Amino acid sequence: MTDIVNSQAPVGRREKIRLSWWDSAMKYGDVGIAVWAWLMILFLYLPIVVLIIFSFNQQRLNVKWTGFTTEWYWMEQRSYGVGVLHDADLLTAFWNSIVIGVLSTILAVIIGVLGAFALERFEFRSKTVWDGLNYTKIIIAEIVAGVSTLIFFVKVQEFFMDYLGWNIFPLGFRTVLVAHVAWSIPFVVVIVRARLKGFDKALEEAGSDLGSTPTGVFFRITLPVIAPGIFAAALLAFTLSFDDFTTTLFVTGPQFNTLPLIIWSKVRMGITPEVNAISTIMVLLSFIIVTILEVKAHISDDIA
């Protein structure tokens, strides 16, 4: 393809269009673009590499390299800090993030898959409303959703406590879970819908022609075909929940912390090697998981 762009135009034609100075400069365009692209890749990865390297630095107060250590990972409580694997607050928050992530993913995937089916396969009046609402939720600044959900939970809690004595939405685990599900649903719907769009309906028709019930067709044909889409959606939903900071910051209570909230409170104090260590663990985990899944997906693509 690049050859087409590079090859010389017919000589007779060239006289008719005057080549600008830019055109002659662009002879080296391919090299320029490649250099630029590699610089961008460097830009994307440099901070992450720096983060990882400095999680092994002995120096605590600034980024001067003073020697290699792994104490920010393993160290027991000392006067000047504690290794991340012995930091009780951090471990609790990590566990909370995992629990919230798993539960919100399950809920968001169930609700989102049903919604995607409704929007892609059925015709009904309010369809455009839900569609528009989903896209709006994805694109608007998260802070607005965060603060409004906070006020909503406070108000609902007040109402139920005052009139019925029910403690249904104390700020904490439940409110964070509900808000994360609301945050993930639109993303699940978009991904699963894209998978449903490329679905060959003849497969389903064949299934029912061969005498399968609609439920049978769904579980034995439709679900296996869209499974990669559902899996991708679940992975995204978990990541969104696990990394979510803005919504969680507003809707949680003082007793319930997730990992990003702990990181925020540490980062506000400035550079600390502990944060580098947590970050390194999180970055490497997500890189390894995503890379493995991506490579696996392409290997199976090649086989198919």
Next chain:
Amino acid sequence: MPRGLGGPLLVSPMATWMVLFFLAPLFLIFIYSFGYQGVYDKSVKITLHSSDNPEKDGVYSIQSLHNYRKVISDPLYFKAFYKTVGMVVGNTLGCLILGYPLAYFISRKSGKRKMLFLLLLMLPFWTSFLIRTYAWITILDGTGLLNTFLTWVGVIDKPLGILYTPWAIAIGLVYDYLPFMALPLFVSIEKIEPALFEASKDLGAGRWTTFRRVTLPLTVPGIVAGCLLCGIPTTGEFVVPMLLGGDKIVVWGSSIYKAFLAYRDQALGSALSNILLMVMLAVIVLYVKLWGTEEF
């Protein structure tokens, strides 16, 4: 497509969730933004009858624009507003300029290499943006890597103070939002029929002319979608400005953060959020009117 009860039935869990935990809260902040926050009793009072002395009675009429008046009359919010506009425009343009050649480069690769570069582009997106923003502190700090490096090379004699300036915010934002711009650009460059480049070449156009007259016009939908995906979420950004811009630079998002978590004035915070929401909705509606919903 089938009609009947199937669709509404399947959509109902999602609809319930979205109405309860997205629409109802937005409606609530709309109401709250007209409310009045008591000084002693920290709950927001909203009543339908007006009170002439809200400070004393602790109530304010629902027609009251008390909070909006506060926002308009305080120069602090005016400053926050124009700084936010600058931040959004800067981030969007920055992502566009940095991202376009990158997207072009990836779209010209074939098969496995294309997938590899897309993976490289998307990988950082899977880690927390809080961590990615924090990483820049290490680099931009007065004693940080950039200064150490530049001093070592001999370009500068005393450290550059980049951290806690608008430049630091710009770097952090462009870093966080680059994939959101590069992906839609990549998709729209991919869509261009290769024969068009060939035709342009055969007709005697040089590379620059081909870019200006063929590639650029055909990728306008991608550019617009990318600008929207970068620009709209940036309006409410507060993490990057607070971490990399320090306390001196206050943008709209950080004033909402402060209203809720520092002054605990939910009514004022609601008014600020509501203004932001209206601006975002206006841009979305404008986009849909001009371009339709196809490009999403």
